[in-house]
Amino acid sequence: MAANILIVEDESSILELIALNLHQAGFNPIRAISAEYADNIVKETIPDLIVLDWMLPGMNGIEFAKRLRANSATKLIPIIMLTAKSDEDNKIEGLNEGADDYLTKPFSPRELVARIKALIRRRSPELVNDPIIVEGLVLDPSSHRVQVNNKSINIGPTEFKLLHFFMKNNNRVYSRNQILDKIWGDKSVIDDRTVDVHIKRLRESLKQSGYDKLIQTVRGAGYRFSNE
């Protein structure tokens, strides 16, 4: 389920640098050394995002982006444009022509990865399941684990879903019924108060790891996860 990232870049050292970093970030890099080559790749598999060099031999980045935007199958693919030119005009033109973000060389790989995550998160949040961390409490959706100080804490399936839901929606109050809908699914004909019990169990698990007030009761309204 890793996101496919197409990299279009003619300088192989940069191409490899990017590919390596994306791989390490858990993405699946697909390499293309020219727009024409990339075009063929796109015809086979629609990538989840494209990292596109501005200056390319043959068809350049802008043209390629235009082509993608003109085709209904590809027009929504997020594009991050790379360029060595740092002037504003190009940035504006790039964004106009359909780039969703823009990075000037030389760039830090870390920043590229961060921006890619941001874009992917916007379009297909299910593809980025980074661990969520609140006050040292780490919930990692991909490994289905909750850890504190690198030590896993024991937690039941429903408690996990609950905690995941809460951590994703930090600081917002949810009524028991909203929680039922989100965790159990709409079909549920389950008692409101079941939520209370699971909240209790979750609190207990968290308390054993030293987290005392992460889940707050908001009388008359529901529950809220918050570190404040």
Next chain:
Amino acid sequence: MAANILIVEDESSILELIALNLHQAGFNPIRAISAEYADNIVKETIPDLIVLDWMLPGMNGIEFAKRLRANSATKLIPIIMLTAKSDEDNKIEGLNEGADDYLTKPFSPRELVARIKALIRRRSPELVNDPIIVEGLVLDPSSHRVQVNNKSINIGPTEFKLLHFFMKNNNRVYSRNQILDKIWGDKSVIDDRTVDVHIKRLRESLKQSGYDKLIQTVRGAGYRFSNE
């Protein structure tokens, strides 16, 4: 009491993108992958707003909008039309056929949310969930908190509702009976004077945070929340 937003969109990635963003903005997204499906949903619950894709398999967006406009129960629901076509003709046709706003793909989720808020605010201002700030007093409906200088102040459920109501209706005088209707609901067979007591309790909470005269008594008329 979050606003229900019906999203009618056949591409699931876009559907999810919109749903996620609406959820995070405090709305309650309802998903429909076709106009026919949406039609059934509308029969069950009237949404507060509809985000409607122009191109849909089966019945398309325009036709669906027409249907809604033809039915007195649904003709006032605000509709935001989404389209991949960027030409003006469609825009005009769309607006003529009953769309209240119009967004061309690809669009930024942030903008969609902004437009939705604008439309909802126009039709039902009470459904927009933004924090309300008066003289440093912050009431945030989504986290159900009242804060001063980033410090939460303690407040009971009824006091919260009261304060929320007052802050939304700054500077306006309400009689005890009006307040009873708004806060307790029509069913109330409750004594007028109960309002006085809750006003007292609210004043007390506010006073402890340094707000002394926010709620004013208007003799013979009722109460007013005002920072003047």
Next chain:
DNA sequence: CATTCTTGTGACATTTTTGTGAAATATTTT
């Protein structure tokens, strides 16, 4: 198939909130 884990519910305990009556203050009217 037996064992272990997880789940939802009902019963009960605890805490918080609520509405009311009555008394105390305040404001206006006579």
Next chain:
DNA sequence: AAAATATTTCACAAAAATGTCACAAGAATG
């Protein structure tokens, strides 16, 4: 100034909301 009216304050019992516990049924595991 006294009377009449309106509002504030207080204490308290009833009601509502939440927390806790034990247990039987169900699901998952090996």
